[in-house]
Amino acid sequence: MTEYTSDEMMSVAAARALGDGMSCFVGIGLPSTAANLARRGHAPNLTLIYESGCLGAKPTRLPLSIGDGELADTADAVVSVPEVFNYWLQPGRIDVGFLGAAQLDKFGNINTTVIGPDYTNPKVRLPGAGGAPEIAASCREVFVVLRQSTRTFVEKVDFVTSFGHGTGKGDRERLGLPGAGPTLVVTDLGLMRPDPETAELTLTELHPGVEVDQVVQATGWKLKVSGDLGTTPAPTEAELRILRDLKRASA
DSSP: OOOOOHHHHHHHHHHHTSOTTOEEEEOTTHHHHHHHHHHHTTOTTOEEEETTTEESOOOSSOOSSTTOHHHHHHOSEEOOHHHIIIIIITTTOOSEEEEOOSEEOTTOOEEOSEESSOSSSOSEEOOOOTTHHHHHHHSSEEEEEOOOOTTTBBSSOSSOSBOSSTTSTTHHHHHTOOSOOEEEEEOSSEEEEEOTTTOOEEEEEEOTTOOHHHHHHTOBSOOEEEEEEEEOOOOOHHHHHHHHHHHHHHO
């Protein structure tokens, strides 16, 4: 069997969550890698939407930003940013929002704004929200992909940039948010999904060779583990070939 890295396992697992024919609002970075891998592989009819107004983008390499000309050059259509948000996103026309995070808490709330308790004098000031709050609110569901550590997976985020499940089940409904929120978190160690009763993220799958204790130790809260814990299938040679070709084209 071909050897692979934990990052490659993460990208492949994230890509598999996207079905053929879906529409996906794509964030830059790890989400974009996974979405483009899916479109080049098992989901050729996956529609990629970037917040710069590019609908049906088919980049030949990974975009450097939402403003990368490659997205516009390969898109089915390029529309204004207000149209992307007001017509496509907010009415719930997009199946999946694919996001990254600097911090993620046990209810799937995302921080990409500041690290530290003091907003005016933070330890680190991050890039900020961009379109992520609207994506998290209005897509039919949200997938999150990020590397797992106690630095990124925290009991409570320092700042709620993009709303997940708030403090638990029912918070989204009380705020009138139309989308289901985070339904899947993909990391370099495994997969998490919200508990149907509490909306707290629960470990549901381990990647090959990963032990439960590794995931627990890399989580900043007392992680719940599913009683029906599964194992993610290893990447196939075809998946790795497509992913590595994509990375080479982007180098």
